[in-house]
Amino acid sequence: MSADQQGNRPLSEEELQDLVASSDAGGRDPAGSIGLFLAIVAVIWSVFQVLLASPIANYVLPGSVVNNARQFHLAFAMFLAFAAYPALKSSPRNYIPIQDWIMGVLGAFVALYGYFFYTKIVDAGGLADDTDKWIALGGLILLFEAARRALGPAMAIIATIFLAYVFFGSSEWVPEVIRWKGASLKKAMSHMWITSEGVFGIALGVSTKFVFLFVLFGALLDKAGAGNYFIKMAFGALGHLRGGPAKAAVVGSAATGLISGSSIANVVTTGTFTIPLMKRVGFSSEQAGSVEVASSVNGQIMPPVMGAAAFLMVEYVGISYVEVITHAFLPAAISYIALVYIVHLEAVKRNMPTLGDREVHLARTIVGMASFFLVFAGLCYGSQFPVDAAEAWVPSMAGLVITAAILLVYVGLVAMAAQVPDLEPDDPNAKTVELPDISKIYKAGLHYLLPIIVLVYFLMIEQKSPGLSAFWATALLFVILATQKPLKAIFRGNSEVVNAFLSGVFDLWEGMIAGARNMIGIALATATAGVIVGTVTLTGIGQVMADLVEAMAYGMTYFAAVFVHLISPATDMIGLTAFDGTIAERAQDMTGTTLVFVLMCVGLLSLVLGMGLPTTANYIVVSSLMAGVVVELGAQSGLIVPLIAVHLFVFYFGIMADVTPPVGLASFAAAAVSGGDAIKTGFTAFFYSLRTVALPFVFIFNTDLLLIDVTWVEGIVVAVFATIAILVFTAGTMGYFVTRSRMYESIALVFVAFALFRPDFFMDRISPPFTSVDPSALVETVGETPVGTEVRLVISGPDFDTLEMVDTTVVVPVGNEEGGAARVEAMGLLLVEEDGLVKLDEPLFGSPVADDLGNFDYYGDEAVRITSVNLPSSQPPKQLIYIPAMILLGLIAFLQRGRAARQEVPA
Template sequence: MADNPKGAPGQAQLSGDDLQDLVASTDTGARNPAGTAGYIIAGVALCWSLFQLYIASPLPYILSSFTGLGLVLNDAQSRAIHLAFGLFLAYVAFPALTRSPRDRVPIQDWILALAAAACALYIFVFYHELAQRPGLPITRDLVVAGLGMLLLLEATRRALGPPLVIVALVFLAYVFFGSSPVVPDIIRWGGASFSRAMDQMWLSPNGVFGVALGVSSAFVFLFVLFGSMLDRAGAGNFFIKLAFALLGHLRGGPAKAAVLSSMMTGFISGSSIANVVTTGTFTIPLMKRVGFTPEKAGSVEVASSVNGQIMPPVMGAAAFLMVEYVGIPYLQVIKHAFLPAVITYIALLYVVHLEAVKNDMPVLEKRIAHPLPVTLMRTGITIASMVILAGIVYYGVAFIRYLVPGISGPVLILALLGVYVLLVWYAAQGQDLELDDPDAPVVQLPIATEVLKTGLYYLLPLVVLIWFLMIERTSPGLSAFYAVLLLIFIVLTQKPLKALFRGLQSDTGRAFAEGFADLVAGLIAGARNMIGIACATAAAGIVVGTVTLTGIGQVMAEFVEFLSGGNIFLILVYTAVISLVLGMGLPTTANYIVVSSLMAPVIVTLGAANGVLIPLIAAHMFVFYFGIMADVTPPVGLASFAAAAVSGGDPLKTGFTAFFYSLRTVILPFIFVFNTDLLLINVGLVQAIWIFCLSLLAMLIFAAATQGFFMTKSRLWESVALLLVTFMLLRPGFFLDLVQPPYEQIEPQRVFEAVENEPSGAEARLVIRGPSFENPDEMLERTMAFNLGEAGETGEARFEEATGLPVRIENGTVIVDEPLDFNSFAGRTLSNMDFYADQPVQLTAVEVTAADRMPRQVFYIPAVLILALVVFLQRRRGGTIAGKPVPRPAV
């Protein structure tokens, strides 16, 4: 396996060294040569981290103001340098083939690395010249662009394997040969010359050096570096230990601890594979010991690790891309993503619990056991203490700013450092954490208070990050910079301070040297973790450039609509399948760029064209969820193969079981597209708490239904009933629509009056009927949905601004004229209607949201009654667990 890092691991359980090699070959590069080559690779990686810290800091502006030199880089220049570092390291850190040497860098790779970096730096060096001749590349530009594209694709193949390269090549082929007769008519376009394509892809900010690479340079690197530094400081081990201390003693405890530790690791990791191996190396053997099969143990780890990619604040770097693509603030993205992510993790804990209960799995002994009332009281005190502490910090900072406004910054920094020193002193009173050997015959669970004591100061960088993001409202990049700055200080000083507090003054020099070595190693590891992401965002820019150049997005919309027949549910199903296929083998960042560029607009456009308004953030979250599921699902399923390598189980069976465990992640996107309350869109705090509790209950019931076990083993009709309850709780509006129509029809002649009377943000549906452009005797009909925007304008002005449709009323008939903007939503949707035929295009009906409907929450009543019936029958029936009679099992 060491010689084939990207191949299937089969059923053989890999050694620790092989697992680290698997992670290296996927994330950081399998090459780690000794001697001069090793120093060069490490030095370049270190310089990359320092460069990213420099451009994220206020330092360029300070130096520019003092020296008068232009030391502040614009986006195009910083992206070029960022990609140059990534391409150089891709060639020297990743071997070309499985048989290529790993203990040295062949001369041809040095040449390719320098050439690739030079092609990227060309944008930096000749930035001003390129800006003076946009769209008019000279021969030298085209040579560099063509060579750069080839070198980028090869670097991407080395760092990420062939899937993303194949996707990029397919899109490039479409750019050049889209006019070929072999291309189906539905997707054919005029094609582009080499000059036009290279200008789009390499020389302009619309392709490789576009938004995706900009997000990688400005935000993603710092968050990856933050995670790497936090792990290097020891926080990864701390999170795993804490998870086992809190949950390890429960039934199926190792699996529950795997879920919790993977969630916490997901905060600091952008790689589902690294998450699987990091936490799975310890959790999977323990899961197997308490009764999980190798496949189920690996599946739990896969499901929890992949879900780490949907967990704020990083979301596998997709959160920062959503800011750019959706056009909303970062905090809004986090707000919309938070509830589904938390619910899916709690539901996975319940899935694990049901697996453990129905198989009567043993529990690991807890070293200190407390009665249930004491445990509940301690938990309540802990939560209350955290809330009170958060309030003290918030109002304490506000008081200091009010008391000493001129010097509040230095005072707060000193206070933070004082808290840090105090927490390190507290940690120094005990022993440092050591990771237990999962293969040891006896596992002694750690005590939560002791674990927490050793690593409380690890939470300070997270507090700083969240503070700057949510309270100070600084940019994600600057927030991560300050958090990394504190981490650098922690890595440098934690060991010397502990030695000092433990009375080992003679060891402080050695401890400081170790801290400095950890700092350098963390900076290098952070840069090496970014190689694949830099290549991925650059290569995915080819897809974005193709979509912009060719209009393939509109073609995809027509294709999906043709397959679905305009049925909104089928539109979502086909979009989910396409997103799943497009995401196969791609890292999270590239995955999201590809599926969001192609498929998110499809959902929004086709939804509105068929009478359903879908918020843009809901569409992006939908395709993102299904894109990352490709990491789980065979035949690719990289995370499943990695978990099978740890567990020794069958990779395909692991993948299918993990997909089964992830069904709650599959069902949620369909729900929040129709019930946007789950994304906390226009929802207040009290309502958000209610939605959380209700949605959580629904997902727990869904987990029980899919597991075939609730209070006891479920009969088939009981599982169906639980699925019905889930649907009624999550989508009560569906049943209300069956009883009372959701829209009220208004005569088309009163369209302006109706529009004028609707409140701000109201929705209107227009039924438009007209002759087909291809066959005037055939009449087509469209039901289009529009958001009417703000109230206050006249009905005619509001209608025209919202719809872009010119209409006139003649003899009681509302005639629709051809839209002036052919590229508008209305222009594209009605493009197949003939506006100049004898029979005019007409507005035949206007529908507005119906008033005086009963509340949809009425359908919670039958849902609760059905649930109560299932509970009553299962408790009355009792059952067996693992062949043992259990008269009244608890949930």
């Protein structure tokens, strides 16, 4: 049945652009002088943000403006939100009603209130007076309305619920477990609007300092023509393979994801070309849309932009930007590799035809693409050497020399681009599809790689701030947009140089408008999420949420223990009994399982909230509520979970909300392009994205996947076997490896993938990773332990808030002090041996264990004590597990290859 027969039809190009505009940039675009005025405001915002990120910000902008940049950032966003986003579907789109003008101006004013009355607020110590509190309340109402228009009602509703909890949290109708004393209007408004704890907090600061520049960078790069270039290159490299359009969609979306933080825009940009071609070679409308959704949504997990989350992680986790994208890179890369493999398996299963008449050389294609990425990485890395040479030869003029060299390279690359025709978007519905010839078109866009190289150089080599790095890359894009067309005209001998220059300036103008309008929703999302974060810090609801989730997880653990208890006779028969004793004892033994249930609760919360919140806001809310919970419960279970792993876990599940029915916006956008059913598209995309669901659980328990504390050699080994693992997992879940898999083969493939992802799981059971020491021998043991050895201590004691006995695990390195007593004291442990127990006094402030042990009540009836001391034991390398796993994989391949050969033999 066709799409039209089902009542679905592909949207026209105009309708698709309207869909993107209404979701990302605002659906209202008035013509005439009003339209010009809005365009000027958007460009002024872009220029302001560029100047703010520049090295000359303190020279060209007043200090008061720089210090209050967040207020100006939100003021622009609120004014443009009321101007660009209609209040209702029935509201006019060709002009701005008077009430929207009023709300836009008022919104900008209340956002700038802290700037206009900065002295008064500082003199009052940040405490609101009667005027401040009413202005702040009006500001919140206007902010919520702007967020409702730009982001949908969910964000405003959730923020309103949290704000209501601030005021009415002491009411009797509030469940006792989350009840608190409540706050006055003046105190709440001080916290939410006047200080930097609420709306103008970290999230809006990150949006102001970093995110805008990267969004603008992406908009300018796309306006220059890079998006079309990336798609054509991907299609030229992969289009001739079986399922080629789908593979091109994946690679093209990955490249587009580098410059776009929007799933919907990515779907529409690449999908209008790839989805019809996917349908042409045999993919159904839903499958074609699902491939595009899965690849476009994954663009947000691909460094360096990561949908703005990377910059938030810098602030929330407290590590450098380079560390964030280093940790995020491998999971994102193997996730895309797996998606290419998924569409390959779909094409093989369905015996899909190839496009064009080009001879298929799979190995050559893989080598060619790998070579391109290696060359690109080499250029990024090697760029430091000419820079170092210039700084050594002419230190006083190194900046000018480097700038001149970049411009010369740029002019040379544009001269190469002028030798071939400009790339025009292809018609995917043409009767005959001509595959782009990479050898002929690659010259057309090599100069687009220069800004990316500059960005990567400043981020990774110079390790400058993300804002400054994006500034230099954006500055180069300004030059490219303004000059590429006139330079091409000159090199081609065209006399229309002036017109070409004016066309380039117009492209730059439109790019700055697009960047500003794309930022409206992100700025409002971070500001509104600040209300939720402010509620957490003001009321302490975060700890209550931790207790609730912990109770839920322990409840699930108890039921799991009941199940184990019920099946234990059967397991006894085959010698697999893991637990002895009562159900309670079994539940106690399954504390590691509790963390899995907590992670499931966090993932579910991210999915539910993500149905109405944009990815960035979803990440802010869930990480603020739950990141600390996961780390704390992990420590109680004996697992030290790095904070960055938890934040990436939350982020991965947040982006899955763009896929998951019934609200997944990216799935609806893809269905609008393909004419397929949106719900079916969403479910199919979720199935294709199973690896995105599985990977976060893997890197929580195996942080090697995030390249944490691994050497270069170990990192390469992890990357190789993680890639094999994700491909094997894909084959297992797709039911196809060498040929169609039988059920037991699929289960075996998933088992192999688990072994490759978690070799430590099996090695720890073969050879325990730790040796237990009696706590009373701690001082003597630490005195004899080599310097730098990490000692794992399990501390038990009453929780400061609940007074219930809890355990937590801390890892402390052994110092180089003389004697065990001095080393223990240097750790911050104040030991008191009494009643046969090794008790602890409250650690000194600033000592290594002070933060980890700060949640205990040291003055209650129950003493805080050390219950376990564990030292690393001599364990065989966990990589040995790879050997039997690969043997099993080879056996499965051997069995399937034999079956496939028999199936090919004619009867």
